[in-house]
Amino acid sequence: MATMKQYSSCAALLVDQVESRLSDRAATHPRILAAIAATNEAIPPLDALRVTVGDELQGIYATLGDALAASYRIRTELFGHAELRFGIGIGDVEVIDRERGIQDGSAWWRAREAIEEVEALASDSGAAGLRTGIRDEREDANPLTISTVRLIDANIFRLRAGAREALASLLAGLDNQTAAKRAGITPSANSQRIINNDLRILAEAVHALAWLP
Structure with a gap:
């Protein structure tokens, strides 16, 4: 029997689509595939982010920072097209069947717990915007x-x-x-969006998280 591949102390990223049953899956799916490709190119994974079952995606990263960076990348790629929810678990992953994408391990158990937790938290009106759950039990x-x-x-x-x-x-x-041209607005209007919404501060926070071990 071939030796099963194992990743120790990695970050498992689990992604699902919020209210996917209300979306046009046929229209959304190609955009999701394109967003996955862009994310895999921008943030190198240990095991590529991909579609698994239903509307779920999964990937494995070397660090929590990489998993978070991937979550923000695919999230922004799909702004206006799909709303995503994320669970990240830190632990080990064992690849049982690479061809069929079957994996197991503590990182996946924790990622599942994290995504279920954030879904439950977001059901409260005071926390409706929460989208990212993390289970990191390292000392x-x-x-x-x-x-x-x-x-x-x-x-x-x-x-x-x-x-x-x-x-x-x-x-x-x-x-x-370039950002203004892509948005179809003037550079001045784009600058106002950035200033009025404190976007540089928000972007700095997102970039800082990418350095987490």
């Missing part, structure tokens, strides 16, 4: 991570479509001229 886990992620979620949730587009351009590293 050196940063206690501020979950609070920071929740603040980012809450701020993104409040943004209108135009501001979300401006944030996506900031996170992608586009200059103001």
Whole structure:
């Protein structure tokens, strides 16, 4: 029997679509595939982010920071097309059947617990914008991570479509001229979106999380 591949101390990322039954799956699916490709190119995974069962996606990353960076990348790629929810678990992953995508391990158990937890929290009207759950049981886990992620979620949730587009351009590293052209507005209007919504501060917080071990 072939030796099963194992990743130790990795970050498992589980993604599902919020209220997917209310969406046009046929129209959304090609956009999701394109967003997955862009995310895999931008943030190298240990095991590529991909569609699994139904509307779920999964991928494995070397660090919590990489998993968070991937979550924000695919989220911004799909602004206006699909609303996503994320669960990240830190632990080990065992690849039981690579051909069929069957995996197991503590990282996946924790990712599932994390996504179920954030879904339950978001059902409360005071936390409706929460989208990211994390289960990190390492002794050196940063206690501020979950609070920071929740603040980012809450701020993104409040943004209108135009501001979300401006944030996506900031996170992608586009200059103001290019971002404005992509949005079909003037550079001055794009700058106002950034200033009025404190988007540079929000983008800095997102980028900082990518350095987490």
